[in-house]
Amino acid sequence: MASADENYRDSDGAPSDWIEITNSGNNEASLEGCYLTNNNADPTRWIFPQTKIPAGNSIVVFASGKDRKDANELHTSFTLDRGGDYLGLIGPDGFTVLSEVAPNYPQQYENISYGIGMANGAKSLSLVKFGSNVKYFIADTDALGNDWKKDPSLFNDSAWSEALSPLGFESSGGILEDSILSNIKDEMRGTNASGFFRYPFTFDSDSKQITSLELKVIIDDGFVAYLNGVEVGSFGKPSPFLWNSSSTKSRSDNIVKSTPIVIDLTSHRSALIDGNNVLAIQGMNQSRSSSDFIIDAELSAQFRDTSAGIQYGYFINPTPGKPNDSVLNGPPQEITFSKQSCMFTQSFELSLSTTTPGAIIRYTTDLSVPSNDRKDPSPQFTNPIIINESTQIRAQAFLPGSIDGQVRTESYLKMSQSIPDFSSDLPIIVISTLGKGSPPGTSSTTRREAYMFFFEPDPETGRTVLSGSPQLTTRAGIRRRGSSSGYWPKYSLSIETWKDGNDDDRNIEPLGMSREADWILNARYEWDLALMRNPFVYEVSRQIGRYAPHTQFVEVFSDT
Template identity: 35%
Template sequence: MKPLISLRSLLACGFYTFLLVTAATLIFGVCSPRAIAAPVLVEFMASNDRSLYDEDGQSSDWIEIFNPDPTSIDISGWFLTNDPSELDKWELPTGVVLPSGGSLIVFASNKDRDVGELHANFKLSKEPGGYLALVEGDGQTVANGYIDYPEQFDDISYGLAQTGSGSDVTIIPENSISRILVPTSDIGTTWRDRLFDDSSWPSGNTGIGYDYGNLIGSNGDVRSETEDTNATVYVRIPFTIDSPESLTSLTLRMKYDDGFAAYINGTLVASAGAPASPQWNSVATADNPDSAAVIFEDFNIPIGPNLLGKGGNILAIQGLNRSTGSSDLLVLPQLDATTAATNPGLGEAGYFQSSTPATSNGTNQGLPAGAVTFSIPGRGFTNSVSLELSVASPTADIRYTTNGNVPTASSTRYTGNPITITSSQIIRARAYSNGLAPGPVSEEGYIELSSSAESFSSDIPVVI
């Protein structure tokens, strides 16, 4: 399987092979990957379990669009699709501009959202023969994509090898100057916005709270205002971005006790232990233990087309305690970013054991190890079952469990001798091979039956 490339790229390489699908002509061939025209679908994940969470806290499938060209490109009105017969399936909103070396994450969640965090109106298939394409604004010209992509695996992404990397920068460090308010009445929600006038609020350095020692910044202690009064504190931290288009990823790192809701320029970007619609006197919905509160927890922030402004921006956080009588409170943010890659290069398509949404993919990490085959399918038995396991690769190790747990590299190694099953068990197995990702988990269940079941017969189907 090769990535689709544009017509102008193929003509430059002397390739004219084409495939006609409905009204659109999909051009593909084996031209050098460096000839792939901007922009490209550089990485996607069709079976996301825990690699990246969306704003709803769900592990939706995702797609990364990357611009390898030296100039910015406006892809407003372009389309993403998982169906070659419907090339204009989901339209990118107005204002989507990819800087040179920049990336955009679109969740393939079937939620159909084009404001803030972007969600397409389809999901991706993990089965072999899948289709994914980026289509130009005419709804017919396929700019780049994958036709008949191979089987996809849990938390293993697929895409193009990529060299070059961006720079990591801290936009808001710990101990940043902020404005603080413990509300005594409802002041609405405009305090989250960039242009809100907070000049009358007291200032202090982050972290904000009390009883967390040197994590509490200068003038950041709010015990007297919150204790036995209000479990909420508002914090506003200004920051400046000279070139929003140069940022490819944002990460909010939080030390917090017990909950928070964070907004950039009025848009909710992350939360934990917060009610769905926080009020001026809300409390956290769950405890965050002291041992966890002092360790940064990272929240990926997709950079939507209107999230950041050039110049002044605001990070507004509503800190939440579990109760007004709590013995401690902490709101300590750090905002990190990655800038666009310099001199990005693209290689062949392949799997990545460690996905890299919105950052450089690096080199391909190879196919996962093959699936384990069971000599006997799951069934009921009366005496015993002698089970053999096998995998296509002669150099792969098979690891298995008999307690239903997912096998790891340290699980029992299958040595080639049959596994004798004498009681009801679930056998789960997967293959491990040097340089490859672990193979898919294969499993079968074996149910021990009473000896009288051997002579039992019935014209009525029996479910075990």
């Protein structure tokens, strides 16, 4: 992530670039003494302290420039270039490349990460379903030891009883009675608080990369679960744990019936084997004389189809520290408008285009962001759009298998016949809400969406006119500013300038002023009709070396 992820902040609360490193092997890996670098000419730029990654897990290193080597939160001494750069993981010898993105990763986009993933999307796989056939055995000695937990190639359960789950027993009229399909009361109650249960399943590992594994168990009361002999989860496990143990925890029958116990087994996904597998569970009652018992299990996985191969691409839902989703290509090229934002008097045709083959363009005229949703898509651009009244066009390009293009916004305001003849020796700002109404009051926590045009004097004539091209245009959010002054006929405005695609801040530099996204249009009206007092004091303050806001006199046209 090379665009300071707002949704994944460091311990300082700051958004940061980050780098995810995954151990895809079956054994723990150490990064101690290895290096991260964003410059292939400087391979030892940042060194790892003692750092270990368990098999199948990932770590996240913040590329913040803070250079911290706390084992709980790592920070490199460099940041990532959003425009594209080299990135490499270098071995302890300082020159062996363990992994790299070379020569450069491509341009990065806000809230979108980049990395290694699959060309095909994630899929679900049901390994063991609720209601499956299960082999079971109620032991009266410890003769089986641990063998019964092992995979089918190492343990033969053909002599065990077989039943359809859920299985167990319940008193007549009890809450669990109607949920039990196979009654094992005669075998289990009074014999053993524990029962051994084996759920066989097959797994074809061809072209599959398991990204998550989850176990759900319906149980009254406790259990210990094994995947091919590897302990993967438990509830109510006593110590010491024996072949005839009782659960240390209990659950009400209503909870048992409505809420299975869920355990994330992703860290144990390496226990899966190609071919025949077994989920073995020792189910435990609170005592061998308990009046009821039930057990059922479900084992499910998410996987990526690797038949199309592993490749680099973008992820619209970043998952730092977790498995990556399927990759997407970069966005279509930016949309070109045949006419930029302007004021007009005569109707005209507007065309939209992109140079990306196969991309479609969708647009809106109601100020909303275009949608490519199959159920309710925005209009697709096919023919020129007639602009004969004040209109805002927001357009976006879409291409299957790619991240969505950037939203482009242009606005066209129709002038009355007298406006084109107006001129001023001051810059002119035009503000329009395009028919959406006046800005909210001074105490409002929301803003009215608007569009702004900045016109500057012609260098030769020294006059500003509205019939030419504006020097700057932008989306904005406006509301009234002040207390009692916020309700004057000529009120001041608090303005945030916004990006084309969303309402995030867009820093602009209008009229030679400093780069900023928060602005004030200050209309003193009754208290300073000459509009001189504040600008004068601000200027004096700056001249004596003190901070003060910069100001610029402007003419304002507004339909708010």
